[in-house]
Amino acid sequence: MNQEKYWDKVAEEKEFPTPFKMEVFERYVFKNMKILDVGCGYGRTLNELYNNGFSNLTGLDYSQSMIDRGLKLYPHLNLIINNADDIPSPDNAFDSVILIGVLTSNVETKTQENLISEISRVLKNNGIFYLADFLINMDKRNLKRYQKYENKYGIYGVFELPEGVVLRHHTENHILKLTKDFTNLVFEKTVYKTMNAHKSNGFFYMGKKQQLY
Ligand SMILES: C[S@@+](CC[C@H](N)C(=O)[O-])C[C@H]1O[C@@H](n2cnc3c(N)ncnc32)[C@H](O)[C@@H]1O
Numbered sequence: 001m002n003q004e005k006y007w008d009k010v011a012e013e014k015e016f017p018t019p020f021k022m023e024v025f026e027r028y029v030f031k032n033m034k035i036l037d038v039g040c041g042y043g044r045t046l047n048e049l050y051n052n053g054f055s056n057l058t059g060l061d062y063s064q065s066m067i068d069r070g071l072k073l074y075p076h077l078n079l080i081i082n083n084a085d086d087i088p089s090p091d092n093a094f095d096s097v098i099l100i101g102v103l104t105s106n107v108e109t110k111t112q113e114n115l116i117s118e119i120s121r122v123l124k125n126n127g128i129f130y131l132a133d134f135l136i137n138m139d140k141r142n143l144k145r146y147q148k149y150e151n152k153y154g155i156y157g158v159f160e161l162p163e164g165v166v167l168r169h170h171t172e173n174h175i176l177k178l179t180k181d182f183t184n185l186v187f188e189k190t191v192y193k194t195m196n197a198h199k200s201n202g203f204f205y206m207g208k209k210q211q212l213y
Pocket residue numbers: 004007008016018038039040041042043044045060061062063066082083084085099100101102105106195
């Protein structure tokens with residue numbers, strides 16, 4: 001099953017529990033600013049922003065079923081179907097872009113680099129990038145699956161779930177490399193609950209796009 005079909009299949013059943021750090025976000029992004037949530041799923045983060053007084057909100061996801069669920073739950077949101085690697089917006093269009101739990105299912109480093117460079121393209125200069133995802137774990141269950149799939153995917157931290165998706169847990173160094181063109185504002189390690197109710201190491205990051213020209 002390809003990754004997109006997987007998200008369509010689970011769109012009605014999964015709850016995404018990664019918390020959004022509203023109090024930190026609000027230090028850098030103001031209520032009237034233009035915000036894009038890439039891989040927005042069923043729109044829960046955008047709805048939290050809406051409930052906190054943000055009004056210029058767009059969500060993008062390549063899963064039709066996720067978008068359908070989101071529009072049913074939150075008909076006031078602007079949610080569109082699109083792949084994150086080709087965002088249908090001009091350059092410098094958004095004050096902030098959010099990417100939560102999306103790198104994990106786009107496991108190739110090249111694909112992740114392309115996603116982040118596309119996000120940088122649509123961010124205004126001084127725009128804020130909010131990123132949250134999973135880090136490598138050290139428990140037996142995770143170590144076993146990292147080892148099992150390392151040869152197949154050529155990346156330590158990638159593994160398959162029997163339900164039909166390939167996921168990646170990242171090293172901290174990898175995340176710092178991916179975000180190297182942004183000015184780092186916040187990088188905080190934490191423990192998240194996953195969509196399958198396990199615990200996993202994770203992080204949230206905020207960076208500023210700063211063009212020197
Ligand atoms: C784990 S869910 C997280 C959803 C949301 N960010 C949240 O935290 O509630 C990942 C979402 O990203 C979407 N996604 C993954 N890769 C994508 C891509 N390349 N382009 C667009 N959407 C993508 C999936 O369809 C899924 O809805």
